[in-house]
Amino acid sequence: MSFYLGAYAASPNVSGWDPQLEAAYYQQLKSLESVRGLEHPFLGSLHAQDDQWFLQHIDTKWDFVFTTIPGVMNALATLPTFGLASTDEAGREAAIAFMRQANHAIAKLNTHLKRQAVTAIMLHSAPARHNCAGSAAAFKTSMQTLLSWDWHGARLLVEHCDALIDSHAPSKGFLSLTDELSVLSELNATQAPELPLGVVINWGRSVLETRQPDGALQHIAAAKAQGLLAGVMFSGISDQATEYGAWRDSHQPAQTNDLVAFGEPGSWLTEQAVADTLQACQGVNLAVLGLKIGIRPHSADLTLRLNYLRAQLGMLQRQVALCR
Structure with missing residues (x-):
């Protein structure tokens, strides 16, 4: 089985833009047989630096899932009501x-590849509610607008980020999963979109919200109960003050073990947690399944970055095979 990879989080271009270095990185990504395609960051244009560079260097066989979270966070930095x-x-x-x-960027990529290459777009229920009010009603109104557009075959999915709760300061502080599920259920029932709306659970972000190792399982169960579970992306989280930071949405790799030489020892995402999560998704045809990891130190060379990706993808591949 192959997976979506949030490769941008592991890019050697930690700061600035070196197109030759990124080209070498993309060439290495093409050698990863378990990669179906990329979770692609959307910041306002098809590629943050150069659309043509991107179109020239992708693997034409890759599929894509767009994620809007990088652009959303950039916008919130200047417009907190966004x-x-x-x-x-x-x-x-x-x-x-x-x-x-x-929407225009999806059309551009599909046109370049002469096929429906973008399978889904993951959107988010901003704003950060500790800075500005957000509501399920407003989210529903926006989703109704989005459903009226032609998305060129891409499915609209909501990636749940940590919600605003009383017990601790949030990373994102968006709507609760309960509110998101309520809106999506109502719209699926009343507007009956050709491609049903759904929710993607990011393992690390759900654990970040709940502060419990089984937080992602709780969210998966809630989404599954309403028939809205559409995807899982694996990123780790930890309460330890490592280079990744304590309780930071920094995409920690899964924990090292005898079979995973390249990982983060303090990560709460273990191979057993991956197995438990996949087991919880049994019976659901996931539109999105993959992982997104950051690499520390930031100075890591390309060889080390690819070693991390191979080790983490191998773990996911192993557990998917065992889960069948």
């Missing part, structure tokens, strides 16, 4: 405009 769930109309309209740009 978001599809914003109760501030200017902030909500800015998010709608951003999604229109994403």
Whole structure:
């Protein structure tokens, strides 16, 4: 089985832009047989630096899942009211405009590859509610607008990020999973989109929210119960003050073990946690399944970065095979 890889998180271009270095990285990515395609970051245009560079260097066989979270976080840094769930109309309209740009980027990539290469786009229920009000009603209104557009075959999915709760400071602080599921269930029932709306659970972000190792399992169960579970992306999290930071959404790799030489010893994402998560998804045809990891130290060379990716993908491949 092959997976979506959030390769941008492991890129050697930690700061700045070196197209030759990134080209070498992409060439190595093409050698990873277990990669179906990329979780591709959307920041306002098809590629953050150079659309033509991107089109020239991707593997034409790859599929793509767009993620809007990098662009959403950039927008929130300058416009705290930005978001599809914003109760501030200017902030909500800015998010709608951003999604229109994403729609155009999907069309551009499909046209270049002469096929429907983008299978889904993961969107997010910003704003950060500790800075600005967000509501399920506003999110529903935005989603109704998005459903009226032609998405060129891409399925609209909501990636749940940590919600605003009372016990600790959030990383994202978006809508609760309960609110997101409620909106999506209602829209699936009333608008009956050709491609049903669904939810993607990011393992690390759910554990970050709940502060419990089984937090992702709780969220998977809730989404599955409503028929809305559409994907799982694996990223780790930890309470330890390592280079990745304590309780930071920094995409830690899974924990090292006898079979995983390249990982993060303090990560709460273990191989057993991956196995338990996959078991919890039994019976669901996931549209998105993959992993996204960052690499520390930031100065890591290309060889080390690829060793991490191979080790982590191998772990996921092993557990998928055992789960069948």
